[in-house]
Amino acid sequence: xxxxxxxxxxxxxxxxxxxxxxxxxxxxxxxxxxxxxxxxxxxxxxxxxxxxxxxxxxxxxxxxxxxxxxxxxxxxxxxxxxxxxxxxxxxxxxxxxxxxxxxxxxxxxxxxxxxxxxxxxxxxxxxxxxxxxxxxxxxxxxxxxxxxxxxxxxxxxxxxxxxxxxxxxxxxxxxxxxxxxxxxxxxxxxxxxxxxxxxxxxxxxxxxxxxxxxxxxxxxxxxxxxxxxxxxxxxxxxxxxxxxxxxxxxxxxxxxxxxxxxxxxxxxxxxxxxxxxxxxxxxxxxxxxxxxxxxxxxxxxxxxxxxxxxx
Numbered sequence: 335x336x337x338x339x340x341x342x343x344x345x346x347x348x349x350x351x352x353x354x355x356x357x358x359x360x361x362x363x364x365x366x367x368x369x370x371x372x373x374x375x376x377x378x379x380x381x382x383x384x385x386x387x388x389x390x391x392x393x394x395x396x397x398x399x400x401x402x403x404x405x406x407x408x409x410x411x412x413x414x415x416x417x418x419x420x421x422x423x424x425x426x427x428x429x430x431x432x433x434x435x436x437x438x439x440x441x442x443x444x445x446x447x448x449x450x451x452x453x454x455x456x457x458x459x460x461x462x463x464x465x466x467x468x469x470x471x472x473x474x475x476x477x478x479x480x481x482x483x484x485x486x487x488x489x490x491x492x493x494x495x496x497x498x499x500x501x502x503x504x505x506x507x508x509x510x511x512x513x514x515x516x517x518x519x520x521x522x523x524x525x526x527x528x529x530x531x532x533x534x535x536x537x538x539x540x541x542x543x544x545x546x547x548x549x550x551x552x553x554x555x556x557x558x559x560x561x562x563x564x565x566x567x568x569x570x571x572x573x574x575x576x577x578x579x580x581x582x583x584x585x586x587x588x589x590x591x592x593x594x595x596x597x598x599x600x601x602x603x604x605x606x607x608x609x610x611x612x613x614x615x616x617x618x619x620x621x622x623x624x625x626x627x628x629x630x631x632x633x634x635x636x637x638x639x640x641x642x643x644x645x
Contacts, residue, residue, distance in 0.1 A: 357386060364442075365443070365518065389406070401440075440492070444502045451505070486575060570584075572586060607626045
């Protein structure tokens with residue numbers, strides 16, 4: 335209850351990951367490790383928190399300048415069989431290190447990928463993960479993300495300031511401290527955690543500006559047109575990651591072009607077809623109008639496009 339109330343209270347001013355976090359005792363650099371329930375965050379927190387400083391295993395709260403607010407709490411630990419219910423154990427009783435006086439700052443974000451088949455003696459593997467690949471798993475682990483200003487763009491900026499999202503695949507939590515020590519060293523070498531500039535625009539972060547509101551209609555007046563409708567979107571290569579309501583979708587093919595081209599003033603179907611052909615070229619033996627119409631229909635059905643103008 336305390337956790338839920340705290341998250342509700344700070345929903346408008348903090349980026350809050352459902353994640354564990356540990357800090358370098360000397361620098362205050364923090365690495366967050368994200369994963370849904372059952373992914374092993376608590377076990378990882380215990381293994382890492384006895385080597386580094388334990389920041390949280392529940393909610394990692396980040397200010398816009400990447401300062402981290404520690405949220406230490408009792409950890410839910412599975413007892414030995416046949417006990418069925420988890421015990422609530424204090425960090426001190428588990429031998430976890432308390433953060434010192436040095437300010438905490440986020441320098442890394444990793445997604446935990448625990449594999450039972452991973453050899454116990456093998457060191458974890460680390461690989462960069464793109465936004466489009468990870469967003470459907472990442473976004474549900476962020477509290478109230480749609481309520482933040484430019485939510486997806488801001489998330490991409492934070493990840494970029496931390497060297498990008500990483501996936502750590504491992505078998506045993508005891509092998510994680512050595513890998514995290516290397517991640518801390520790499521972050522220090524690249525000067526991570528310097529903060530995120532408030533004026534970083536959509537073009538710099540790979541994203542597009544937020545779509546116009548429902549009340550804005552094609553300025554030519556009386557012409558029925560198509561207009562994009564979403565909260566925020568960012569590019570990741572050829573894909574477009576779009577947030578609409580609380581739903582995140584990854585668009586490919588010609589759909590990103592249609593959404594981006596209709597994010598300003600509404601366009602007629604003919605104009606949409608023309609701009610898609612300009613970007614992607616003629617479809618060869620197929621009819622461009624039919625292909626665009628099919629994509630438009632699908633985007634309209636899922637609420638990312640709307641018809642505005644003349645009735």
